[in-house]
Amino acid sequence: MDRPLDQANAEDYDALMLPGGVLNPDRLRQDRxxxxxxxxxxxxxxxxxxxxxxxxxxxxxxxxxxxKMTSYPSLRTDLENAGAMWVDEEVVVDNGxxxxxxxxxxxxxxxx
Numbered sequence: 001m002d003r004p005l006d007q008a009n010a011e012d013y014d015a016l017m018l019p020g021g022v023l024n025p026d027r028l029r030q031d032r033x034x035x036x037x038x039x040x041x042x043x044x045x046x047x048x049x050x051x052x053x054x055x056x057x058x059x060x061x062x063x064x065x066x067x068k069m070t071s072y073p074s075l076r077t078d079l080e081n082a083g084a085m086w087v088d089e090e091v092v093v094d095n096g097x098x099x100x101x102x103x104x105x106x107x108x109x110x111x112x
Contacts, residue, residue, distance in 0.1 A: 005033050010040035020052020020072065020103070029060045039063060042097070049098040051109055055079060058097075068094040070101050 001012065010016075016038060018025065028034040034057060041048045042063040050058060055071045056078070058064050065083030070092045079086045090105040091098065091112050100109035 005031070005037065008037065010037050010044075013041075013046075015047040015049065016041040018048070018050035018054035018057055020050075020054050022053055025053040025056035028057045035060045045096055047096045047098065049100075049109070049112075051100040051105070052102055055084075055099055064097075067097055068092055069097065069099045071099060072102060 018028075018038070038048065038057050039061045042058070042061055048058070050071075052072045053075060055064075055069060055075060058069075059078055059082045062082075064079065067084050068087060069079055069084045070087055070089050071079055073088070076086045088101070091100045091108040093112055098109070098112045100106070
């Protein structure tokens with residue numbers, strides 16, 4: 001079901017997909033509601049998938065320390081500074097968190 005973020009309840013969804021791009025994740029990470037929405041998914045253990053720059057929002061949750069992740073290469077330092085273990089792999093799965101690097105990796109990402 002599609003709803004504006006201010007009307008969405010994380011409990012109503014089975015998974016969260018964070019697309020990439022440069023501007024979208026940057027805007028989302030500045031929106032307290034978006035950060036709290038993502039936090040609810042990570043805290044509940046429900047699946048979260050993020051590709052390219054999508055993990056920027058996850059950094060803001062404060063809940064990625066110790067998680068194995070990948071992303072667009074320019075986010076490596078940001079993820080490591082947030083406590084994540086960054087790896088250069090097409091897709092990484094860590095306890096329900098699925099991350100991928102770039103659109104080239106979409107087939108592997110979608111398969112997970």
